[in-house]
Amino acid sequence: MSFVITSKDYINYINIVSKKIYEDRDYITDLDAATGDGDHWTNINMGFQSLVGASDELREMPICEAFKKIGMLMMSKIGGSSGILYGGAYLAASKAVAGKESIDSQELCTALEAMVNDMMMRGKAKPGHKTMIDALYPAVQTYKEALASGTDDKKTLELVKQAAIDGAEATRNMEAVKGRASYQTNKGVGHLDPGAVTMSYQIECLCDYIINNVIN
Amino acid sequence: MKKIINNPDNVVSEMLQGLAKANPSVVYSGVGIEVISRKEKKQNKVGVISGGGSGHEPAHAGYVGYGMLDAAVAGNVFTSPSPDRILEGIKQADSGKGVLMIIKNYSGDVMNFQMAGELAGSEGIKTDYVIVRDDVAVPDSTYSTGRRGIAGTIFVHKIAGAAAEQGKSLEEVKALAQKTIDNVRSMGMAMTPCILPAVGRPGFELGEDEVEIGMGIHGEPGVNREKISQAKELAGKLVGRILDDYEFTGNEVAVMINGLGGTPLMELYIFYNEVEKILTEKGIKIYRTFVGNYMTSLEMAGCSVTLLKLDRELKDLLDFRCDAPAFRV
Numbered sequence: 001m002s003f004v005i006t007s008k009d010y011i012n013y014i015n016i017v018s019k020k021i022y023e024d025r026d027y028i029t030d031l032d033a034a035t036g037d038g039d040h041w042t043n044i045n046m047g048f049q050s051l052v053g054a055s056d057e058l059r060e061m062p063i064c065e066a067f068k069k070i071g072m073l074m075m076s077k078i079g080g081s082s083g084i085l086y087g088g089a090y091l092a093a094s095k096a097v098a099g100k101e102s103i104d105s106q107e108l109c110t111a112l113e114a115m116v117n118d119m120m121m122r123g124k125a126k127p128g129h130k131t132m133i134d135a136l137y138p139a140v141q142t143y144k145e146a147l148a149s150g151t152d153d154k155k156t157l158e159l160v161k162q163a164a165i166d167g168a169e170a171t172r173n174m175e176a177v178k179g180r181a182s183y184q185t186n187k188g189v190g191h192l193d194p195g196a197v198t199m200s201y202q203i204e205c206l207c208d209y210i211i212n213n214v215i216n
Numbered sequence: 217m218k219k220i221i222n223n224p225d226n227v228v229s230e231m232l233q234g235l236a237k238a239n240p241s242v243v244y245s246g247v248g249i250e251v252i253s254r255k256e257k258k259q260n261k262v263g264v265i266s267g268g269g270s271g272h273e274p275a276h277a278g279y280v281g282y283g284m285l286d287a288a289v290a291g292n293v294f295t296s297p298s299p300d301r302i303l304e305g306i307k308q309a310d311s312g313k314g315v316l317m318i319i320k321n322y323s324g325d326v327m328n329f330q331m332a333g334e335l336a337g338s339e340g341i342k343t344d345y346v347i348v349r350d351d352v353a354v355p356d357s358t359y360s361t362g363r364r365g366i367a368g369t370i371f372v373h374k375i376a377g378a379a380a381e382q383g384k385s386l387e388e389v390k391a392l393a394q395k396t397i398d399n400v401r402s403m404g405m406a407m408t409p410c411i412l413p414a415v416g417r418p419g420f421e422l423g424e425d426e427v428e429i430g431m432g433i434h435g436e437p438g439v440n441r442e443k444i445s446q447a448k449e450l451a452g453k454l455v456g457r458i459l460d461d462y463e464f465t466g467n468e469v470a471v472m473i474n475g476l477g478g479t480p481l482m483e484l485y486i487f488y489n490e491v492e493k494i495l496t497e498k499g500i501k502i503y504r505t506f507v508g509n510y511m512t513s514l515e516m517a518g519c520s521v522t523l524l525k526l527d528r529e530l531k532d533l534l535d536f537r538c539d540a541p542a543f544r545v
Contacts, residue, residue, distance in 0.1 A: 029415060038419035039294055039412055046292075080269070080295035081324035084331060087298075122327060178323055178361060 002105035003153050003214045007066040011051075011059045012213070014070075017205035018048035021198060028194050035181035035188040040082065044198050047078035047086065062101045067094035067111070082195065085119050085132070092118035105153060109143040116140050123178060130174035130181060130188060132199035139164040139203045153215050157207040164203035168196040217416045224413040228270045228290050235277055239541040242280050245308070249301055252277035253287035253308035262380040262389045263287070263309025266318040266373060267302060268325050269294040271412070272433060275511045278542025279370065284377035285540070286315075293412050293514075294434045296324035302332030306341055314342035314386035316393060318372050320365025321349040344386055346393040348372050350402040350522065352461040353430030353439050366433050367474035367511040367522045368400035371534075374543065378536035392533065396524065401462045403454040404520030406431035407444065408478055410513050429453055433476070433513040447483075451490035454521045459498065464523055468503045469495070470534055472522040477512035479519055484508070491521055504534060510542070 021028070021044060028041040050073050051058070058066045067090050075087025096114035097107050116136045120126060127137045142163035146156040171193035181188035221227055229247045236244035236252060245251035266276045267289030276288035286309035291297035297305075302317075309315045315336070319329045326347060333343040349356070350368030376393040384392070406428045409418035419435050422428060427450070430438030444450075458464075473488045475481070484507050495502055503526055511520075526534065538545040 033415075033419045038415045039292075042412070042414040043292065043295055076298045076300050079291045079298050079324075079328075081322075081327060083296075083298055084324070084327045088331075123323065182361060 004102050004104050006102040007061050007063045008059045011055050013206050013209040014051050017202050018052045020201050031194040034191040040194045043078045047074045050077040064094050064097045064100045088122045089115035089118045113140045125178050129177040130171045130193045132195035134171050135164045135167040135196040135199040138167040157211050161204050161207035164200040168200035171196045217411050227413050249304050250290040251305045252280050259311050262313045262386050263315035264376050264380045265305045265309045267297050268320050271514045272511050274542030279373045279540045281540030283381050283538030284373050296328045299328050299331040303335045306336045310341050316389050317345040319345050319347050321347045323361050344390050350400045352401050352403050366402045367520050368402045370510045371524045372396045375533045378533040399525040401458045402520050402522040403457045405429045406518035408517040410516040447486045448490045455494045464500050468501045468526045470524040471505045473507045474511050474520045475509040476516040476518040478515045478517035
């Protein structure tokens with residue numbers, strides 16, 4: 001039997017990752033200053049803090065509705081490219097698990113896959129473009145493979161988490177195709193993509209939360 | 217950081233409130249929406265809106281007025297506004313003949329404005345858009361995001377705004393905006409970095425004696441970093457790159473010398489004095505010139521040159537009366 005997560009779990013995880021993002025201000029801003037314009041942390045932090053502020057309301061919703069509300073909040077609070085990409089992704093995840101009060105491991109994987117597909121479509125970006133997709137895409141692929149091969153929940157989530165971390169690390173040697181880093185002569189080679197790093201934080205915290213609090 | 221602010225989180229709303237108080241011809245939408253629109257709404261006219269991240273003042277709120285924009289939508293500093301804000305701008309500008317959105321070519325702006333257009337469509341408001349990509353520092357490419365939109369955007373506001381004021385249809389206003397985009401080229405350079413209020417320190421360093429040719433209006437790296445030279449050499453570099461990209465020789469042009477926020481008008485006029493000599497020497501006839509801070513980058517020092525190739529039709533629209541807080545013809 002797979003684990004099952006509810007909106008309460010998801011919002012608990014959101015609170016954990018929001019704290020991690022909040023605390024890593026200087027690190028994220030430094031990464032962004034190297035390739036972007038230095039505002040990634042400000043915007044993503046504003047988005048996650050708005051989710052923290054809406055936690056009580058979000059916890060009481062069916063998870064499909066919570067995803068939708070998260071999407072609307074992120075779209076309007078983060079702004080910029082990240083806002084619409086995260087917002088669109090959560091709206092896509094909401095549709096992918098329509099009608100669900102809670103979701104199991106397979107459905108979580110489906111939701112994450114819907115998110116990465118929406119980001120790729122909307123942002124006209126692919127893996128290898130040095131974006132947050134480089135953390136999420138390999139995590140989703142790993143998740144699908146682990147589910148297909150019947151790997152146990154704990155091991156699956158450990159693999160997913162590692163794939164996201166490795167994916168973010170791999171952006172160091174990539175050339176940016178999208179966003180501000182793409183205007184640099186060296187296309188940001190040698191620097192981690194801050195969007196991929198904050199995405200890997202999310203996958204990491206989500207997996208850790210489920211391993212530590214949901215799986216018995 | 218030394219800035220005249222209260223709280224970095226409130227700079228956009230407080231700035232727009234001040235702008236509206238100083239200019240009674242426009243109204244402010246309210247905190248969290250961040251739209252400036254005309255107080256007197258004209259009926260049965262194509263609406264023209266623009267917007268983007270803040271930090272480029274007077275763009276875009278300063279261009280709301282007769283003969284120019286109907287509404288401007290502001291995002292956070294250097295960050296695209298979200299679709300809900302843009303939708304509010306569209307509604308403010310709509311009087312039944314549709315709304316043209318003038319978008320600068322940054323992926324965030326393009327995605328957010330496109331989604332706002334879809335939302336407007338689902339509410340029965342017709343919209344269309346054009347994307348400004350005048351910065352010749354960046355290679356024109358379909359593979360990457362391609363050329364950025366910079367100061368040339370002001371000419372697109374002017375031409376589209378005049379066309380809409382004259383009662384033209386959405387299709388006609390769009391075609392004229394696109395013609396302006398096709399005919400306009402810009403090239404800039406920076407001398408100092410800028411500081412985002414929420415970040416508090418410069419995003420990059422530039423040596424005391426260095427300039428960066430081709431730097432973008434968000435501090436995006438340019439094409440070359442070099443020792444600062446005299447005004448005539450700098451003018452030659454910027455204009456040269458524009459003329460390498462597009463054939464202006466033998467044509468009439470409108471010229472814009474745009475300050476990035478931290479460069480005195482004295483230097484902008486000295487710079488224009490050199491640009492004028494180069495253009496005249498190349499057989500390019502200057503029809504009209506604008507010198508000032510039109511599309512800034514916070515306190516960044518530096519400037520850009522924009523050339524717009526004109527024909528009879530564009531001249532008439534450029535000369536059409538315009539009365540916006542930051543642009544009067």
